[in-house]
Amino acid sequence: MVTEFTPIASMLGGILVGISAVMLMAFNGRIAGISGIVGRLLPPYAGGDVGGAASFILGLLAAPLVYAAATGAPFAQNVSGNAALMAGAGVLVGFGAGLGGGCTSGHGVCGIARLSPRSVVATAIFMATGFATVFVMRHVVGG
Amino acid sequence: MRAAVNFIAGLIFGLGLVISGMANPAKVQNFLDLAGTFDPSLILVMFGAVVVTLIGYRFVLRRPRPLLAERFLVPTLKDFDGRLVIGAGLFGIGWGLSGFCPGPAITSLLLLAKGTFIFVPAMLVGIGLARILTQASLPAGGVIPAASSED
Numbered sequence: 001m002v003t004e005f006t007p008i009a010s011m012l013g014g015i016l017v018g019i020s021a022v023m024l025m026a027f028n029g030r031i032a033g034i035s036g037i038v039g040r041l042l043p044p045y046a047g048g049d050v051g052g053a054a055s056f057i058l059g060l061l062a063a064p065l066v067y068a069a070a071t072g073a074p075f076a077q078n079v080s081g082n083a084a085l086m087a088g089a090g091v092l093v094g095f096g097a098g099l100g101g102g103c104t105s106g107h108g109v110c111g112i113a114r115l116s117p118r119s120v121v122a123t124a125i126f127m128a129t130g131f132a133t134v135f136v137m138r139h140v141v142g143g
Numbered sequence: 144m145r146a147a148v149n150f151i152a153g154l155i156f157g158l159g160l161v162i163s164g165m166a167n168p169a170k171v172q173n174f175l176d177l178a179g180t181f182d183p184s185l186i187l188v189m190f191g192a193v194v195v196t197l198i199g200y201r202f203v204l205r206r207p208r209p210l211l212a213e214r215f216l217v218p219t220l221k222d223f224d225g226r227l228v229i230g231a232g233l234f235g236i237g238w239g240l241s242g243f244c245p246g247p248a249i250t251s252l253l254l255l256a257k258g259t260f261i262f263v264p265a266m267l268v269g270i271g272l273a274r275i276l277t278q279a280s281l282p283a284g285g286v287i288p289a290a291s292s293e294d
Contacts, residue, residue: 002182003173005183009184011190018159018199021195022196025215026199027145027148027210028149032156039270051149059155064166067158074254075254077254079258087261088240088265089265090261090262093243093245093248094245094268095272096229096273097269099226105246113193113200122231134239137240139178
């Protein structure tokens with residue numbers, strides 16, 4: 001499926017993500033890493049501030065509803081309905097973020113903004129395997 | 144107060160993902176499809192987010208402590224280890240297969256797509272598995288050694 005290049009909207013959305021990350025650091029002193037925040041909701045709750053993590057997740061969940069109310073149109077997305085693919089991908093994303101200590105937000109945004117070498121390396125690696133995976137999926141297997 | 148601040152931060156983050164189009168897996172996969180229907184939008188999302196965070200952190204981290212917490216909890220690990228490399232590699236494969244990473248997947252839950260309802264529980268299982276694996280390999284007492292690069 002072709003999607004349109006949206007430079008203005010995407011830059012604006014990125015700025016909002018950045019504002020949220022700065023807020024979390026200013027108020028909570030924490031990185032805005034979504035996999036870490038989700039992980040804090042899972043036992044044994046060693047990450048602390050479970051209530052803060054739960055409130056943040058509720059805000060995330062509310063976002064598309066607020067967007068739909070404000071614009072009068074629901075957010076359109078294309079999610080694969082292939083159950084085996086989505087289950088496998090979900091385990092890989094969760095396991096990989098857990099093992100690698102972060103995801104696109106924790107490493108790709110907050111870590112790079114902190115100029116953390118680990119995050120720069122992690123981002124380069126997941127971009128590379130992401131490019132390779134889509135290439136194989138769309139042009140080798142699916143081609 | 145804390146609940147309200149966290150809710151608003153989550154809402155702003157989620158609106159960022161929706162407005163930028165990153166909550167649409169097709170748009171993320173098109174970014175990753177250099178040889179096909181390439182859509183460079185994602186790089187501008189990252190650029191906008193990184194620039195704001197980089198500048199904002201400069202001001203915030205100069206303060207003695209956060210407004211609602213005792214201290215800043217900023218990662219201190221510096222070494223590259225097998226966990227980082229393998230974890231990021233596997234993460235990218237799952238990201239490419241689905242077009243989802245944790246933020247967009249959670250934000251998408253109330254859009255009620257079948258694939259999201261499969262992805263998110265599987266992701267929680269993955270996070271749990273990684274936790275079991277990394278805690279099992281910690282020394283007794285559960286303290287992470289300062290230089291945990293041996294694996």
